Structure formats: C-alpha cells, structure tokens
Amino acid sequence: MSTSKTTVPFSRDSLDQVLKRRFFFAPAFEIYGGVSGLYDYGPPGCAFQANVIDTWRKHFILEEDMLEVDCTMLTPHEVLKTSGHVDKFADWMCKDLKTGEIFRADHLVEEVLESRLKGDKEARGIAAEVKEEDEDKKKRKKKVKEIKAVKLPDSEVAEYENILAQIDGFSGPQLGELITKYNITNPSTGGPLELPVEFNLMFETAIGPSGQLKGYLRPETAQGQFLNFNKLLEFNNEKMPFASASIGKSFRNEISPRAGLLRVREFLMAEIEHFVDPDDKSHAKFDVVKDVKLKFLPKDVQEAGQTELIEKTIGEAVASGMVDNKTLGYFIARIYQFLIKIGVDSNRLRFRQHMSNEMAHYAADCWDAELQTSYGWVECVGCADRSAYDLSVHAARTNEKLIVRQPLPEPVTVEKYEIDIAKKKFGPKFRKDAGAVEKWLLARTQCELEDLAKELADSGKITFKVDAIPEQIELDTDFVKIAKVTRTEHIREYTPNVIEPSFGIGRIIYSIFEHQFWARPEDEARSVLSLPPLVAPTKVLLVPLSSNPELQPVVKKVSAVLKKELIPFKIDDSSASIGKRYARNDELGTPFGITIDFESVKDNSITLRERDSTKQVRGSIEDIVRAIKEITYEDSTWSEGTAKLTPFETQSTE
Incomplete structure (x- = not known):
C-alpha cells in the first residue's frame, strides 16, 4: 500500500463523484426524481458486495461450521x-412547525451540537491568530466581532461534549429537553420544531x-432463525453449542435517510445467532483470538461524558469483566479480523459498548463495531448477548418448547413448582377462551409460578390478564392448584442464550470506500480506490500496448489462462494511452494490470503492474498468473508473490 495516501486531504465530494461516475451505486428511480434512502448497485458495486459476502460466508459460516438459512422477508x-x-422498534422524530420537514431527533441534536463545536473551535483559532497578528485596530475590531458570534462559553463546550458522548442513550423526552434547552431549530430555515414523537420503522x-x-x-433476519431453532438443533444432531447464519435484505422506514449508503430503507444484512448454554459461555477457540488487540469505548467512559479509547487484548477485556463472556469476546475478535480483511482501516475502527440506559433489558452485554467516516463514527456491526429472550418469548406465545434436552451424567433431585389445572371446569367457565387461559397458565416460568402460588395461598385466588381476553381473569383453588414438588430428573432442559453478531453490509461497504480512497500527490485528479485484491470487483486489467493484430493471440492466451484460474478480469484495448487506461481502473479498485507488448509476441512474457505503488515486474504468463493468485487468494504480499519475477523499469506512461 502506498504511503502517499495520506499526503492529499480526503475529499468526500471527489469520492462521491467517482462512485457515481463509475456506477458503484446510484439513487434508485433517478429519472423519476428518485426516492430517498433507496439505491441501485451498478456492476462494480454488485461485484464488490458479492465479494464481501463471499468472504463473510467463508470467514464465518464455513470456518465456524454454521448452519445457513434463508428465511422469508414477509413476516x-x-x-x-x-x-x-411492533411496540418498541421505533426512533424519535420531530417536525418543523412551518414547513413540515421531518428530522430524526437524535441525529439532529448530534448534527447541530457538532456544528456549533466546530464553529467554536474555528472561532478560538481565529481569536488566537488575531491576538498574535499586528493588524490595524479597525480590522482587528471587525474580526473579534465575527468571533463573538460563534464562540461558546467554556461551560457550554463541556456540556456539548458530554451530551455527544452519550447521544445514543437519550430517550425521546430527554432529546426534547435538549432541543428546548439549547434552542435547536431547523438547520436550513431556523424554524421551530415540535417535541419528538415515536415513529415505528x-x-x-x-x-x-x-x-x-x-x-x-422484516426489519432484521434474526426472527426466522429463532423460529427454526428446533429444526436447526435436530439438523445439528442435538449438539450444542451451534450457530445459524442468514444473509438477506431487511427493511426499515427511516425517518430522514441521508448520508448515502449509511442510512437507507432497504439494505443487506448478514446475521449470526450463536446458541450457547447459559451456564457455560466459554468458547473452544477463544485461545486462538485472545491476543487480538482492540480499541474499546466502554460504557463507564461514555457515561462519564468522555470518548477516550481503551486499547487492550480481547483476552484482557474478558478477564477484567469489561466484555461479559468468552463467546461474546470471541465473536468481537472475529468481527475485527473480518473487517480488516475486507479493507477497513484499523485506526478508524472501535468497539463501543452500549450504555446502561441504551442496553435492552434482556441483554447481558452489547458492543458495536463502529467505523469512522466523514459523517462521524458509524455503527456497522452489532454484537450482543441477547440472553434467552427471543426463544423464550416465542415459546411462551406459541406454547412450542424451544429448548435443549441434555442427558445428565447422574440423576439429580430438583424442587420445582407445578400447576394442576381443572380442565373440565374451564370449558363451562370460559367457553371459547378456555384454550387461551390454559395456554397462559402453562407458559409461566418458575419465578412466575412461585408468585402465583403465594397469591393463591394468601388470598385463595389468583388474578391475571390474558392478551386475547378483555376482562381480567380470576381463578380460585377449584380451578387451579400450584405446589412445589420434588422430582428426580435424568434430563436437563434449558433455553439457550444467544450471541448475535449483526452486520450492515452497505454501511461497511461505504466506510471501506472512504477508508481506501485517495489521490496521487503528483496529480490530485487521479483518484485511487485501494480495495484489497480479495474483494476488489475485478482483479486484473488486461492492456494490449496497441491495436496491432500481432498482439491478439497473446491477449487470447492470457485471457484463457485467467478464465481457467477463475480470476475476474477486463480487457481495455481502447485507443487511450496505457496511463489513462490504468488510471480509469485505479478508480475502480482493480489491483493488477497486465501489459502485453511486442516482446510478449516473441517470448510469451508479460508485465504485471501493482495499483497502489505502480511497481512493475515481468515474467512468463504462468508465473504472472500464479503471483496474482497468491496475492489475491492466498494472503501473500506483493513482495512475496513477485519474489521470483524480474523488476521491470520503463519510461513512465502514467
């Protein structure tokens, strides 16, 4: 990789122009005016996405022996x-009272406060500059007046920074208080805003x-995996732990989609549900990743209003209790390895822990892999220990046991609450609702049965509410009896806990575009997309030196070898100079170029060019193709893959 990437400042406008011009993706229905949050992928975008998914499948499904399913999108x-x-999958939105424009409340607060902090920093920089410069008093007075318009009090700067560190944890009413307190209005018009209201996505x-x-x-691919748990367990010969995986489209009706692929209404997800024994969350391969060093932003740091990262190995993070368990830690490390493999910049990757007021009530722990872009830090992967919530609620609703039965090495004596229902009396009393009442009672947990037993003993009756029945239900001891019984058990039954890594593929893809986009310092108009060869849309550009018919047999021969080795390539035999042809494909992320010249006709030798450094080597067709395979698919470096080839020096055509 060329170190020159950092010498020319990143330009989002330049990247957007390249992505649009080369049709990586574009707004859907564009000739009709488009619909915000919907995008179409063009040829290079499709190929890049397919390669990312192929790498994901090999990295997780194949390497971890996962069970892949493809479930319906209609739910x-x-x-x-x-x-x-239905009740909780919502974001908070607020509306401009005059124009009707709608904003997502947390994003609006974040955007406005960050903008004010940026203005404050610029103002303080100008103030220092003014202080040092010896200017005429009139000019100096004018500058100071401009500065006062944007400079913030020190206390307010600290407040803003504290709020931004905790922005993901605020409720709707809290966001409303911030909007009111800091006079946050429509950034475009300055118009007043309604207080935030919930909107189901x-x-x-x-x-x-x-x-x-x-x-x-469906808003996620997870539910189909939970509902198929029994089938998956049976397919896995009843062995635990195991994981299922699913890759597919999901849909969320975003309030105000913007920032390209980072916030869309239809997107590709790749999700894993790793089912594990709640009493043993170790992982057989944890030692393989324990020394992987990561950057963490734990919840206590955020709750203190800070954003300083803590760098330590995943082994240390689990041992200290910062990460809840080894299986969760294992997947966090594997997520890191996958992201680095496909082109994420490790210096712009962090793992942020959900804060206490942000964490789902059932979750044991949750970490987001966030990637830094020109839009700020973006959540791209979530990795949560969801406990037994999902399987438990679906089992209770359907009266279908979603559990693991495990033979015990030795019988054990257990005490448990059991409920005895007088079914013959339920029919006359509840008629058509008898089944719903019985189902509700049989779905109670041990803790709930203990509470009901106490209520029955104290008052001689129990009262409860069943969703499908409007009236409150009341039952006395003629209808139910609840008692603790002692039994000898030979089988242990438990509901598995679930570790869930969830990947937003579009967000990852866009972040990689930003991380790997740069301009050559000798010509800033020449952009390069340094996609890793493994995931680059096309691996090789085949360039005949001229349109002379003598070169065509060699072009055909090289093409045949590349096809046989299943290496994606394109031929550019246009009249443009070799430099221009290579420059066009540098924008597409093509890592290698093969030049066929008149020497090739004589001895079947060809030249191989590397995209980032523009270094060239020469060798036989077979040796060059072997080098491409090793670098692309076998994790070799350029120097390792081309060690036996001859460095090629020529007058620059670029």
Whole structure:
C-alpha cells in the first residue's frame, strides 16, 4: 500500500463523484426524481458486495461450521408483536412547525451540537491568530466581532461534549429537553420544531388478497432463525453449542435517510445467532483470538461524558469483566479480523459498548463495531448477548418448547413448582377462551409460578390478564392448584442464550470506500480506490500496448489462462494511452494490470503492474498468473508473490 495516501486531504465530494461516475451505486428511480434512502448497485458495486459476502460466508459460516438459512422477508404481525418490534422498534422524530420537514431527533441534536463545536473551535483559532497578528485596530475590531458570534462559553463546550458522548442513550423526552434547552431549530430555515414523537420503522403490508392478515417487511433476519431453532438443533444432531447464519435484505422506514449508503430503507444484512448454554459461555477457540488487540469505548467512559479509547487484548477485556463472556469476546475478535480483511482501516475502527440506559433489558452485554467516516463514527456491526429472550418469548406465545434436552451424567433431585389445572371446569367457565387461559397458565416460568402460588395461598385466588381476553381473569383453588414438588430428573432442559453478531453490509461497504480512497500527490485528479485484491470487483486489467493484430493471440492466451484460474478480469484495448487506461481502473479498485507488448509476441512474457505503488515486474504468463493468485487468494504480499519475477523499469506512461 502506498504511503502517499495520506499526503492529499480526503475529499468526500471527489469520492462521491467517482462512485457515481463509475456506477458503484446510484439513487434508485433517478429519472423519476428518485426516492430517498433507496439505491441501485451498478456492476462494480454488485461485484464488490458479492465479494464481501463471499468472504463473510467463508470467514464465518464455513470456518465456524454454521448452519445457513434463508428465511422469508414477509413476516406476520403476530411474530413481530411477540418479538417486541411492533411496540418498541421505533426512533424519535420531530417536525418543523412551518414547513413540515421531518428530522430524526437524535441525529439532529448530534448534527447541530457538532456544528456549533466546530464553529467554536474555528472561532478560538481565529481569536488566537488575531491576538498574535499586528493588524490595524479597525480590522482587528471587525474580526473579534465575527468571533463573538460563534464562540461558546467554556461551560457550554463541556456540556456539548458530554451530551455527544452519550447521544445514543437519550430517550425521546430527554432529546426534547435538549432541543428546548439549547434552542435547536431547523438547520436550513431556523424554524421551530415540535417535541419528538415515536415513529415505528417497519414497513406495514397485508398478506393475501383479503387484507386481513397483517404483516411487515422484516426489519432484521434474526426472527426466522429463532423460529427454526428446533429444526436447526435436530439438523445439528442435538449438539450444542451451534450457530445459524442468514444473509438477506431487511427493511426499515427511516425517518430522514441521508448520508448515502449509511442510512437507507432497504439494505443487506448478514446475521449470526450463536446458541450457547447459559451456564457455560466459554468458547473452544477463544485461545486462538485472545491476543487480538482492540480499541474499546466502554460504557463507564461514555457515561462519564468522555470518548477516550481503551486499547487492550480481547483476552484482557474478558478477564477484567469489561466484555461479559468468552463467546461474546470471541465473536468481537472475529468481527475485527473480518473487517480488516475486507479493507477497513484499523485506526478508524472501535468497539463501543452500549450504555446502561441504551442496553435492552434482556441483554447481558452489547458492543458495536463502529467505523469512522466523514459523517462521524458509524455503527456497522452489532454484537450482543441477547440472553434467552427471543426463544423464550416465542415459546411462551406459541406454547412450542424451544429448548435443549441434555442427558445428565447422574440423576439429580430438583424442587420445582407445578400447576394442576381443572380442565373440565374451564370449558363451562370460559367457553371459547378456555384454550387461551390454559395456554397462559402453562407458559409461566418458575419465578412466575412461585408468585402465583403465594397469591393463591394468601388470598385463595389468583388474578391475571390474558392478551386475547378483555376482562381480567380470576381463578380460585377449584380451578387451579400450584405446589412445589420434588422430582428426580435424568434430563436437563434449558433455553439457550444467544450471541448475535449483526452486520450492515452497505454501511461497511461505504466506510471501506472512504477508508481506501485517495489521490496521487503528483496529480490530485487521479483518484485511487485501494480495495484489497480479495474483494476488489475485478482483479486484473488486461492492456494490449496497441491495436496491432500481432498482439491478439497473446491477449487470447492470457485471457484463457485467467478464465481457467477463475480470476475476474477486463480487457481495455481502447485507443487511450496505457496511463489513462490504468488510471480509469485505479478508480475502480482493480489491483493488477497486465501489459502485453511486442516482446510478449516473441517470448510469451508479460508485465504485471501493482495499483497502489505502480511497481512493475515481468515474467512468463504462468508465473504472472500464479503471483496474482497468491496475492489475491492466498494472503501473500506483493513482495512475496513477485519474489521470483524480474523488476521491470520503463519510461513512465502514467
């Protein structure tokens, strides 16, 4: 990789122009005016995404022996009601009272405060400059007046920094208080805003012609994996732990999509559900990754209003209790290795822990892999220990046991609460609702049965509410009996906990574009996209020196060898200079170029060019192709892969 990447300042505008001009992706329905948050991928974007997914599948599914499933995107209302998405899958939005423009509240607060801090820093920089310069008093007075308009009090600067460190943890009402306190208005018009209200992010639809079966486009791929747990466990010969994985489209009706691929309404996800024994969250391969060093932003640092990163190995993070368990730690390290492999800059990657007021009530721990871009730090991968929540709620709703049965080495005596229902009396009392009441009672946990047993003993009756029945249910000892019994058990039954790594592929792809985009210092108009050869859309550009027919047999021969080795390539036999042809493909991220000249006709030798350094070597067709394979697919460096080839020096054509 060329060190010159850092000598020319990054330009988001330049990157956007390249991505649009080379059709990596573009707004969908553009000739109709487009729809915000929807994008189409062009040929290089499709190829890059496919290569990222192929690498993900090999890195996780194949290497970890995961069970891949492909579940439907249409999901009935009842499933997402049970999972909590219908009631809780929402963001906070606020509306401009005059124009009707809508903003996502947390993003608006973050954007405005960051903008004010930036203005404050610029003002303080100018103030220092003015103090040092010996200017005429009139000019100096004017400058100071401009500075006072943007400079913030020191106390307010500290408040803003504290808020931004905790921005992901604020509730809707808290965001409303911040909007009011700091007079946050529409950034474009300065118009006043309504206080934030909740907006559910799911796309609602109807399944079937009658429209009676309400459904949604799935907001994640996870629920299908949970609902197929019993089938997956059986497929895995009842062995624990194991993991399922799914790659597919998900949909979220974002409030105000912006920032290109970072916030869209239809996107590709890759999710893993690793099912583990709640009493043993070790991982057989943890020692393989324990020395991987990572940058962490733990919750206590954020809650103190700070953003300083803590660098330590994943082994140290788990041993100290900062990361909850070894399986969670193992996947955090594997996420890091995957992101680095596909082109993420390790210096712009951190793992941020969810704060206490941000963490789901059922989660044991949760960390986000965040990538730094020109838009700030962006969550690209979530890695959560979701405990037994998902399987438990679906089991309770469907009365289907989603559990593991494990033979015990020796029988054990256990005490547990059991409920005895007088079923013959339920029919006359509840009629059509008898099944729903019975189902509710049988779905109670041991803790809930203990509470009900105490209520029954103290008052002679229990009262409770069943979702499908409007009236409160009341039962006395004629209908139910709850008692603690002692039993000898030969089988242990438990609901697995779930470790869930969840990848937003589009966000990762865009972040890599930013991390690997640069301009050559000798000509800033010449942009380069330094995608790793493994995931680059095309691996090789084949360049005949001229259109002379004598070169065509060699072009065909090299093409045949590349096809046989399954190496993606393109031929550019246009009339443009070799330098221009290479420059066009540097923008596309093509890592290698092969030049075919008149020497090639004589001895079948060809020249291989490396994209970032523009270094060239020469050798036989077979040796050059072997070097490309080693560097692209076998993790060799340029110097290792070309060690047996001859350095090639020629007059620069670039």
